[in-house]
Amino acid sequence: MQVAEEMSMNIIEELNGNIGNIALKLRGFIRDQVASFKKKGVVIGVSGGIDSSVILTLCVQELGKENVYGLLLPEEESAPSSKVLGAEICESLGVSYEEVPISPILRSLNIYNKKEKILKRICPEYDARIHKTSLVLPDFLNTGLLNVPYICLVNNGETVGKYRLKATDYLELIGLQGVKQRSRMLVQYMYAETMNYAVCGTTNKTETVLGQFVKYGDGGVDLEPLADCYKVQVYALGKLLNVNEEIIKRPPSADTWSHYTTDEEFYWRMPIQIMDQLLYAQEHRLSLQVIEKSTGLSRETIEKAQRHINRIKDTTEYIRAAPPVCYINR
Structure with a gap:
């Protein structure tokens, strides 16, 4: 990229500038992967959030509503709005869905x-x-x-x-909370295997890069269409696909605490527009001057933020990695 061109860059505009083509690529990916697995359709855990709503819409557009099945998986500490918004988007798209509370699983494990x-x-x-x-x-x-x-x-x-x-x-609480996502995935696979469907994930690139998912929970799926889409791109996709404005405006959350806790409060520690610009800048090795101009942050804050991001990546590397295998017959 030429210096003058780079200096005039707005990172958010760069991310969202080709959103229509991104939607087409995602649809093609979903179609090809489901076909390669020789599955009839997909099961999706529908949370009432932007990620699952975008995935649900794309799957319906590509596979047809009759080949998409939604699962609402609430528990005692879920926000009531999660179930309401999840049911609403399934119904608006004509998708068959079922509510399967996971509280009994969690209670059985105390x-x-x-x-x-x-x-x-x-x-x-x-x-x-x-x-x-x-x-x-x-x-x-x-x-x-x-x-x-x-x-x-x-x-x-x-x-x-x-x-x-x-x-x-902290570790004890995180261990208990992770059981919620793993219980949800257990239910999704039970339905998917019964129906000969694939489990379609909803983890985006921001979450993938930062390790913001539960291993063998929301990270344990058959296909992950959004894994190369930053969160701000998912919001742009939501607008393109006419996702319910209430869902688009809803703060993202894992929804596992009794008080609705946003990802910004716990994981990102900064607005998502800032986090995604910093991650994109790292990926494309953009200069500090470009990041300063696009984010409005000082050089000192950017450098601290980059160290913060690198530390998160380092500590979550094991989450993204495939299990190591000891090869003995080579």
Whole structure:
């Protein structure tokens, strides 16, 4: 890329400049992969979020509504809007769907009780009858590299307590939360194999690059159409495909905490428009001057953010990697 051309670049415009062709490529990928697997259609876990809504729409356009099956997989701590919005988009596209609550699976593994014991140990005032909880990290743009997770107690929409987590507590909670995504995938494969369908994933490139998925949970699928689409591109696809505006405006979330916790609050620690520009700049080795101009961030903040991103990539490398194999017969 010429220097003058690079300096005039707006990264968001660069990402979203060819969104119509991206949609066509995704449809072709879905068609080809389902055919190569010799499957009749796809099963999709529909969350009421932008990723699953875009995938659902693309699959219907390419495979036909009769070859797409939606699963709503709520649990006790899911936001009620997830089920409502998920059902609405299935119905608007004419897709057959079913609600399969995963709470019985989680209760059988004692997940809720174990989680409550940890929360009471961390937050003495915690009362499940009045408090909702969320796991958050400090906003990167205001706090820099500080990376300490907190449990927030929320009552009637207001934070009434904030407790710093020890590493052991954090790992224990993450281990319990991951069971939710793995339980959802278990149900999806049960339906997919019964119907001779493939399980279609909804993880986007931002999540893939940052390791923002659960191994053998939302990462354990047959095909992953959005894995080369940054989150801002998924939003652009949503607008192109006329996805419900309420879904487009809904903050993205794993939806596994009783208080709806956005990915910006816990994982990205900055607005997604900033995160995706930084990731794109890393991928294409754009200069600091271009990043400064496009993001409006200072050079110092950009350099800190890049270190933050590199640290996330390093610590989540094992999530993206295939299981190592010991080859003995070569």
